[in-house]
Amino acid sequence: MPTTPRPSPRAARRLVPVLLLLLWLGIGGALGPFAGRLGEVATNDQAAFLPRSAESTEVIDEQRAFRQEETLPAIVVWTADGDGRVTGLRDAADRALASLGGTPGVVGEVSPALLSRDGAALQGVVQLRPDLGDRLPDALDRIRSAAEAVPGTTVRLAGPAASQADLSDAFAGIDGLLLAVALATVLVILLLVYRSLLLPLVIILGAVFALGLACAIVYALADREIVRVDGQVQGILSILVIGAATDYALLLTARYREELALRSDRYLAVRAALRQSWGAVVASAATVALGLLALLLSDLTNNRALGPVGAIGIACAVLSSLTFLPAVLVLLGRAAYWPAKPRPADGRGAGDGVWQRVAELVDRAPRRVWAVALAALLACAAFAPTLASRGVPLDETFVNDAPSVAAQRTLADHFPGGSGNPTVVIANADTVDRVVAAARDTDGVASAAGVTDSGRPGGEPLVVDGRVRIDVTLSFVADSDAAKDTVARLRTALHEVPEADALVGGYTAQRYDTLRTAERDRTLIVPVVLVIIFLILTVLLRSLLMPALLVATVALNFLATLGVSALVFRYVFGFGGTDPSVPLYGFVFLVALGVDYNIFLMSRVREESLRLGVRQGVLRGLVTTGGVITSAGVVLAATFAALGVIPLAFLAQTAFIVAFGVLLDTLVVRSLLVPALVRDAGAVAWWPSRLGVKRPRA
Structure with missing residues (x-):
């Protein structure tokens, strides 16, 4: 019976890489455009990212019973041109506001204009639907056009609606601009590292394919509302995939370069490089992915969104690095490094001499090296507690001065800080007088009144299912620390009113709850991430002391970074505080990604120690991985810097x-x-592994 001839081994060696290459070209062609389409399913509506169990979230739910849907206030501020007064322009402002009633996006009737105590400004509040999305700028333009009918005045728009519009403008074009800056930065670094024309382009292409695949998956999930995506998550995904894919590619191509210098068969060289590096790459990716998935424990929706989105990005990056890149390397062979020639990283290369000298220093005086490095890190870490994470005030939200920020300053100059953006209280109707009195007696409260059927404070409050709404105006700017402290005092006072069952919400309360939730998230998620990293390192290195040592060093590195950041943010950038989520994001990225480099180093050290012994294994591992890991670190740092x-x-x-x-x-x-500590500790660092007493093979 005739049989179909099997392809020869040489033909199979070419067939598999060609099929993989065609597969990835298809993925890039079909899914690549999704890298620029995430904005279609992204939302920058901050109300969608509130803590699930917070008191302010409960208030939003109860407000619906009053037929008063959650709104997005836009505050119109009129000031007289020059140093004049606007006392005689109040009627014109009322007419301008009344003309907005019933226009697209406006909710309910528009309240009359209010005159400031100094007579130099007028303000009006226009309530907009919070789900306008891309239509929000049009709604604000209509408000501005109507307000400009008041003669002799300058019109500014403040409040959450104006801030959200400026936020959308900041994220406009994020796909193209951020991606272009990140890829250009990586390409320049790779050209300097490899001195090759072709390989950097191959690595960049693999990263772009991984990003296209990740964005397509995230797009499908966000379109079905399985995950939420905002501009921050969108930008971080791009940076994370490009940085991770490039890092993994650097590790694999460095090992391939070594193998090419030892053998002429490109297929065997790729197979050997894969066999020796895939474990470190997968362990590294698992560390980052599981660290990101720990964000699912957060009570903040945007943190939970970043977890699976980031993990998807890392999975796509490692998939591209272990399939597309090896396939191209098999097809290109030594031509991938042209015009450079592959050389083993044994201290004889131009860049390896530096790491040979570093290894000699570590070998000659390990205790002095680790003592000096440890002292420097501890000195930096001493400033970590000074990093203020109480949130970024509105006037510092944007690096450049935004129109809504200037408008908010003008509003605060003439009106109580919380004007136009009240704190919302829901309480039992039969206790309304006591609740209003308790609110007015709270330090930091300018006024409090029940909300009527028309949606305005003052008069007989509307009662729905035995509950009433009370609007409380604070004396401070709604996003200030003083306002958040006032909300805390207000809650304490109103919770003590008998049988009131009062709930305090609104914009300031939402920011306060976000701050408290972020603190809770750090307390819960940080230990979980450290345990995940420890377990992965234990499996990879088959040791207990070595993983503990590595986890301790990356944690110290994080604290030292926070200390330096606290000084730089305050005295260089001029930030008055940091966003509550910044320390958590920094921890997850920095600790998980920092362990990457220790994984790359110590997996090679373990491999060399099995051949040469522990002492020589540390030195050999440091020399052979020094250049590639430093290059990977520079690439990752540069890609994250592109977020700027x-x-x-x-x-x-x-x-x-x-x-x-x-x-x-x-x-x-x-x-x-790390090398100095391991060199000084010797075999005990690998306890309980038998590596330390294993006799080196020839």
Whole structure:
């Protein structure tokens, strides 16, 4: 019976890489456009990212019973041109506001204009639907056009609606701009590292394919409302995939370069490189992915969204690195490094001499090296408690001065800080007088009154199912620390009113609850991430002391980074505080990604120690991985620094913490502290592994 001839081994060696290459080209062509389409399913409505169990979230639910849906206030501020007064312009302002009633996006009747006590400004509040999305700028333009009918005045728009519009503007074009900056930065670094023309382009192409696949998956999940995506998550996903895919590619191509210098068969070289590096790459990816998935324990929706989105990105990055890149390397062979020639990292290369000298220093005086490095890190970490994470005030939310920020300053100059953005109280109707009295007696409260059927405070309050709404105006700017402290005092006072069952919500309460929830998340998630990392390192290194040592060093690196960041944010950037989520994001990224480099180093040290013994294994591992890990650290730091092109304090702070922390980890912790500690401890560092007493093979 005739049989179909099997392809020869040589033909199979070419067939598999060609099929993988065609598969990824198909993925890139079909799914690549999704990297620019996440904005279609992203939302920057901050109300969608409130803590699930917070008191302010309960208030939003109860407000619906009053037929008063959650709104997004836009505050119109009129000031007279020059130094004049606006006392005689109140009627014109009332007419301008009344003309907005019933226009698209406006909720309910528009309240009359209020005159400031100094007579120099007028304000009106227009309640907008919170789900306007892309239509919000049009609604604000209609409000501005109507308000400009008041002669002799300058019109400014403040409040949450104006802030959200400026936030959307900041994220506009995030797909193209951020991606272009990140890819250009990575390409320049890779050209300098490899001195090759083709390989950097191959690595960049693999990262772009991974990003397209990740964005397509996230798009499908967000479109079905399985995950939520906002501009922050969208930007971090792009940076994370590009940085991780490039890091894994650097590790694999460095090992492939070594194998090419030892054997002529490109297929065998790729197979050997894969066999020796896939464990470290997968362990590294698992560390980052599981660390991100720990964010699912958060009570903040945007934190929970980043967890699975980031994990999907990491999975796509490692998939591309272990399939697309090896396939291309098999097809290109030595041509991938042209015009450079593959050389083993044994101290004879131009860049390896530096790491040979570092290894000699570590070998000659390990205790002095780790003592100096440890002292420097501890000195930096001493400033970590000074990092204020009580939130970024509105006037610092944007790196550049935004129109809503200038309007808010003008509003605060002439009206009580909480004007136009009241704190909302829901309480039992038969206790309304006592609740209003308790609210007015609270330090920091300017006024309090029940809300009538028309939706305005003052008069007989509307009663729904035995409950009433009370609007409380604070004396301080709604997003200030003083306002959040006032909300805390207000809750204490109203919770003590007998049988009132009072709930305190509104914009300031939401920010306060977000702050408290972020603190709770850090307390819960940080230990979970450390345990995850320890378990992965234990499996990979088959030791207990070594994982404990590595986890301790990356944790110290994180604290040192926070200490430096506290000084830089305050005295260089001029930030008055940091977003509550910044320390948690910084921890997850920095600790998980910092362990990456220790995984790359110690997996090679373990491999070399099995051949050469523990002492020589540390030195050989440091020399052979020094260049590639430093390059990977520079690439990752540069990609995260690219987040700085988005003019938002949150992303600028996150970018600095991760970029500086990665460089500190790469240049100090992984290069000096860890090798010196392991060299000084000797075989005991690998307890209870038998590695330390294993006789080296020839």
